[in-house]
């Protein structure tokens with residue numbers, strides 16, 4: 043095995059994790075704003091969102107495992123989990139570590155969402171916007187591939203989409219459909235655990 047294999051694994055899985063996190067946030071906003079229509083009840087819409095979330099966590103874990111196993115720039119367990127513990131681009135890496143904790147909080151609270159107050163779940167869920175921002179800063183500061191044109195175009199395109207959906211969700215027509223403002227079970231598509 044090439045001595046840099048794990049480093050390549052870490053980089054490829056990092057890019058995949060970032061793309062999946064971005065898609066999870068965008069799909070979540072599409073769900074919350076009922077962009078597919080108020081009467082769309084297909085359970086696969088939520089299932090796909092759940093799947094994207096779980097896949098994001100999986101790829102972040104692969105990303106971290108790749109860094110741990112790599113002998114090119116060696117990361118210890120504390121370097122992986124404690125911000126500013128590593129001497130390798132500490133600030134750039136810290137953004138990724140904090141993003142990882144936010145992702146864990148969003149995912150774990152979602153797995154037990156039926157057992158915790160809806161407001162608590164939703165407040166934590168909204169921190170995934172911060173997760174997107176932090177992981178994008180992390181990509182641009184830490185990534186060896188950050189100067190790559192395709193990756194830059196993807197990052198800029200994602201920011202445009204995010205801004206559009208964000209305005210649509212919090213200022214535009216999507217606002218009235220949000221979990222925060224509606225609170226009415228009748229508006230929830232069947233199969234949505236929030237509507238239970």
Ligand code: HEM
Pocket residue numbers: 063064066067068069070071072073074075088091092094095096098148149152153155167168170171173211219220221222234235236
């Ligand atoms: C088991 C995992 C997850 C479940 C069950 C879940 C569930 C949901 C549900 C039901 C909604 C729609 C809320 C509504 O109807 O108004 C939603 C929205 C959303 N989700 Fe998730 N989600 C999960 C994971 C994730 C992850 C990992 C992310 C981010 C990386 C994420 C980001 C979002 C965002 C940004 C919204 C829109 C929130 C809003 O604008 O109010 N979700 N999620």
Ligand code: HEM
Pocket residue numbers: 052053054056057058059060063102105106109117121122123135138139140141142145177180181184185186187188
């Ligand atoms: C939500 C969590 C995370 C996401 C989405 C993410 C994503 C990324 C992305 C997209 C890159 C650029 C890859 C490249 O340019 O080829 C990267 C690089 C990197 N990440 Fe993360 N990361 C996350 C968490 C972490 C954590 C917890 C660590 C812990 C140390 C970490 C350490 C690194 C390092 C050292 C690099 C540089 C590798 C390179 O040269 O490209 N990341 N990450």
